Amino acid sequence: MDLNCPVPITDYERVLLAHGGGGKLMHQLIDQMIYQELRNEFLDQNHDGAILPINENKMAFTTDSFVVSPIFFPGGDIGDLAINGTINDLVCCGAKPLYLSLGFIIEEGLLMEDLWRVIQSIKKAVKKAGVKIVTGDTKVVEKGKGDGIFINTSGIGELLPNQNINPVNCKAGDVIIINGGIAEHGIAIISKREELQFETNIKSDSAALNSMMQKVFEKCDNLHVLRDPTRGGLASTLNEIAQLSNTGISLVEKKIPIDESVKGACELLGFDPLYVANEGKILLILPKADADKVIDIMKQYPEGKNTKIIGEVTENHPGKVQLETVIGSKRIVDMISGEQLPRIC
Amino acid sequence: MDLNCPVPITDYERVLLAHGGGGKLMHQLIDQMIYQELRNEFLDQNHDGAILPINENKMAFTTDSFVVSPIFFPGGDIGDLAINGTINDLVCCGAKPLYLSLGFIIEEGLLMEDLWRVIQSIKKAVKKAGVKIVTGDTKVVEKGKGDGIFINTSGIGELLPNQNINPVNCKAGDVIIINGGIAEHGIAIISKREELQFETNIKSDSAALNSMMQKVFEKCDNLHVLRDPTRGGLASTLNEIAQLSNTGISLVEKKIPIDESVKGACELLGFDPLYVANEGKILLILPKADADKVIDIMKQYPEGKNTKIIGEVTENHPGKVQLETVIGSKRIVDMISGEQLPRIC
Numbered sequence: 001m002d003l004n005c006p007v008p009i010t011d012y013e014r015v016l017l018a019h020g021g022g023g024k025l026m027h028q029l030i031d032q033m034i035y036q037e038l039r040n041e042f043l044d045q046n047h048d049g050a051i052l053p054i055n056e057n058k059m060a061f062t063t064d065s066f067v068v069s070p071i072f073f074p075g076g077d078i079g080d081l082a083i084n085g086t087i088n089d090l091v092c093c094g095a096k097p098l099y100l101s102l103g104f105i106i107e108e109g110l111l112m113e114d115l116w117r118v119i120q121s122i123k124k125a126v127k128k129a130g131v132k133i134v135t136g137d138t139k140v141v142e143k144g145k146g147d148g149i150f151i152n153t154s155g156i157g158e159l160l161p162n163q164n165i166n167p168v169n170c171k172a173g174d175v176i177i178i179n180g181g182i183a184e185h186g187i188a189i190i191s192k193r194e195e196l197q198f199e200t201n202i203k204s205d206s207a208a209l210n211s212m213m214q215k216v217f218e219k220c221d222n223l224h225v226l227r228d229p230t231r232g233g234l235a236s237t238l239n240e241i242a243q244l245s246n247t248g249i250s251l252v253e254k255k256i257p258i259d260e261s262v263k264g265a266c267e268l269l270g271f272d273p274l275y276v277a278n279e280g281k282i283l284l285i286l287p288k289a290d291a292d293k294v295i296d297i298m299k300q301y302p303e304g305k306n307t308k309i310i311g312e313v314t315e316n317h318p319g320k321v322q323l324e325t326v327i328g329s330k331r332i333v334d335m336i337s338g339e340q341l342p343r344i345c
Numbered sequence: 346m347d348l349n350c351p352v353p354i355t356d357y358e359r360v361l362l363a364h365g366g367g368g369k370l371m372h373q374l375i376d377q378m379i380y381q382e383l384r385n386e387f388l389d390q391n392h393d394g395a396i397l398p399i400n401e402n403k404m405a406f407t408t409d410s411f412v413v414s415p416i417f418f419p420g421g422d423i424g425d426l427a428i429n430g431t432i433n434d435l436v437c438c439g440a441k442p443l444y445l446s447l448g449f450i451i452e453e454g455l456l457m458e459d460l461w462r463v464i465q466s467i468k469k470a471v472k473k474a475g476v477k478i479v480t481g482d483t484k485v486v487e488k489g490k491g492d493g494i495f496i497n498t499s500g501i502g503e504l505l506p507n508q509n510i511n512p513v514n515c516k517a518g519d520v521i522i523i524n525g526g527i528a529e530h531g532i533a534i535i536s537k538r539e540e541l542q543f544e545t546n547i548k549s550d551s552a553a554l555n556s557m558m559q560k561v562f563e564k565c566d567n568l569h570v571l572r573d574p575t576r577g578g579l580a581s582t583l584n585e586i587a588q589l590s591n592t593g594i595s596l597v598e599k600k601i602p603i604d605e606s607v608k609g610a611c612e613l614l615g616f617d618p619l620y621v622a623n624e625g626k627i628l629l630i631l632p633k634a635d636a637d638k639v640i641d642i643m644k645q646y647p648e649g650k651n652t653k654i655i656g657e658v659t660e661n662h663p664g665k666v667q668l669e670t671v672i673g674s675k676r677i678v679d680m681i682s683g684e685q686l687p688r689i690c
Binding site for chain 2: 012016018019021029047052055056057059061062066098102104105106108110112113115116119120122126132135136137138140141146147150154158
């Protein structure tokens with residue numbers, strides 16, 4: 001069979017963990033092997049989901065599989081993570097999340113009680129976020145062919161007519177806002193995984209951001225870009241936006257919110273928090289003139305109380321992210337190349 | 346934590362392979378632990394997917410994870426199976442399939458060439474069926490924590506306004522139609538898995554049925570029930586319909602199409618073909634008066650050339666499926682209880 005193989009196959013004979021890490025290797029795999037082969041006007045949108053025309057209306061549609069290990073961690077579990085993650089992807093399309101599907105791949109031998117805890121967590125998360133699970137599927141694989149439980153959630157949301165959100169809308173002069181401290185999810189997972197004992201109990205920031213963002217959508221129709229900095233962290237997500245929009249992004253390190261204990265854990269473990277995953281954070285890129293109004297709204301919500309401007313979009317260094325460090329020097333912050341923390345979501 | 350555990354947890358401490366087998370145990374798990382907990386008006390529809398109101402229009406939304414082993418088999422692979430399976434679920438809702446999501450969970454170490462073959466197969470299947478992959482996700486898990494590749498496809502279709510398809514619409518006097526020979530997919534998989542050598546090369550029937558069914562939808566607005574007899578086979582699917590509609594279903598064994606080599610393989614392996622999975626078959630339940638017209642249409646398509654009436658709906662034995670055997674005796678055909686062939690899809 002002539003497979004007419006593109007580059008990645010010759011670069012790597014086999015799939016590496018790093019191909020799922022949210023960084024360069026993952027983008028290479030997806031762009032060259034999947035995107036290229038299956039491309040159409042919807043995949044070309046480069047969103048966290050697809051914007052679909054359904055009659056007069058536009059709908060957002062997104063999918064995410066969750067393989068986080070361990071499945072229970074401080075601040076959440078694979079169940080609410082799967083709900084919140086897909087809700088946030090819809091929000092990042094500028095949509096109101098409505099309907100979710102739920103697909104379980106269970107490893108034979110999973111404790112029924114663990115499955116039950118995950119289902120209860122899903123139940124609580126969908127109730128809190130005001131969405132509905134409308135369809136599902138359950139598969140079981142033999143012991144040793146899975147890992148406890150994997151969950152796919154796909155979601156449908158109604159696109160808000162006053163919003164036009166897309167990475168390419170990113171413009172010089174725009175400000176970059178985040179709704180709170182970074183790296184909490186990744187550190188919560190790794191601390192549990194390695195059974196490290198920190199003095200403070202770092203919790204995942206896993207949260208659905210649709211209520212807060214719904215209010216932002218109502219009051220501001222000038223949002224340019226929304227993205228949730230999950231796998232690959234803040235740095236990888238901003239690199240993706242910079243590349244897609246061909247603008248430069250300048251961050252100011254001292255403005256980036258980070259909890260002291262998270263910072264300490266990152267130092268201890270040798271992780272750069274800019275690359276550590278978040279699961280309840282959203283990046284907003286919008287004109288400076290609208291920033292105060294949006295920040296005021298966000299600060300009224302528990303998940304937005306530490307909202308801050310962390311940088312701006314510039315005409316300089318297009319396609320790159322530059323960080324002004326605490327000591328005043330400037331350095332380019334690249335997309336993560338491989339895998340810092342596997343199976344973070 | 347008081348988990349307020351329902352029955353299945355006390356019955357089984359751990360999830361068994363049989364909980365994914367399409368039979369009684371799976372229905373027990375789903376009904377009591379998932380459905381019950383997450384229920385709403387959409388889950389109550391009991392469809393292969395959910396029927397959602399999107400403005401004036403109604404849309405069908407469905408999800409399916411594919412964990413078939415091996416991933417390559419005679420007549421298909423996990424790629425086209427994942428596309429065809431979700432397309433057929435949308436068709437069974439009475440919808441025209443439009444948009445699909447694609448979620449990969451890849452085990453570290455999968456050969457890039459195998460991934461490429463799967464992607465090429467997906468590409469071919471979406472093109473053939475006239476649908477589009479609009480959004481996706483790729484995760485990688487460590488070696489030994491997955492099995493090559495698992496695929497989730499979720500799908501959105503436009504509900505055809507002249508159709509009202511639902512298991513509860515099943516009525517005494519209706520006829521039951523199938524579009525060809527049963528048990529081909531399951532036997533193709535198992536023959537490959539066990540490395541058995543049959544004289545004939547049995548191929549999976551994996552196929553998208555949307556083109557054929559689109560024509561049926563255009564010409565007939567009197568279809569009562571559509572279902573694809575996948576996991577658990579013909580017998581389990583008809584039992585599900587009989588139970589949901591509280592009608593009796595009578596099958597005539599000699600009318601059920603089955604390829605001679607498939608029949609031989611089933612005998613050799615000790616499988617009852619009524620319980621073996623299909624991936625390109627659809628059951629239609631409709632008034633007798635419309636049957637000839639529908640059969641004539643279906644026979645014009647390669648995937649419908651062996652379409653046959655195999656039984657009828659009756660007021661007798663409500664909730665049960667009865668088979669008139671080749672030798673003329675009658676027996677009740679129950680839903681599969683556990684697992685006959687794990688990981689068939």
